[in-house]
Amino acid sequence: MNADRLPGAFPDIAQSWSALQSQLPLIPIRNEQDYQTMVRVANSLADHLKGDEEDPLANLFAIVTDLIENWEASNVTIPKAEPREVLRHLLETHGLKQKDLMGIASPTVVSDILAGRRAISKKVAKALALRFHTDVSAFL
Numbered sequence: 001m002n003a004d005r006l007p008g009a010f011p012d013i014a015q016s017w018s019a020l021q022s023q024l025p026l027i028p029i030r031n032e033q034d035y036q037t038m039v040r041v042a043n044s045l046a047d048h049l050k051g052d053e054e055d056p057l058a059n060l061f062a063i064v065t066d067l068i069e070n071w072e073a074s075n076v077t078i079p080k081a082e083p084r085e086v087l088r089h090l091l092e093t094h095g096l097k098q099k100d101l102m103g104i105a106s107p108t109v110v111s112d113i114l115a116g117r118r119a120i121s122k123k124v125a126k127a128l129a130l131r132f133h134t135d136v137s138a139f140l
Contacts, residue, residue: 024041025037040095041064045060083119086138086139105127
């Protein structure tokens with residue numbers, strides 16, 4: 001195979017890409033609507049993977065999350081607010097519900113945090129920072 005050429009003919013690749021796009025909207029993120037679409041794709045993939053890095057879709061999940069991270073780095077700002085308000089903002093921005101943070105804290109704990117009945121622990125703050133790709137200080 002010539003090192004300068006991709007395997008397969010581009011008409012075949014275009015047809016395969018079109019078929020994939022009809023099943024999964026894998027798109028560049030150019031605006032908020034594209035961002036929300038990709039967040040939904042990432043959440044669906046994350047639900048499917050359940051931590052299995054050997055899953056054939058793990059690389060696709062990595063690509064989608066890279067697109068999201070690149071968009072967020074340039075377009076999403078974290079408000080200077082109380083940690084619970086930062087969490088509320090990020091949940092809304094990412095289109096997530098309290099139950100979507102199950103691996104970090106139970107929905108009851110998240111509800112207590114958002115209602116101001118409980119502070120965010122250091123352990124939960126670290127996990128939230130990893131989940132939302134932000135500094136842990138936003139949650140402390």
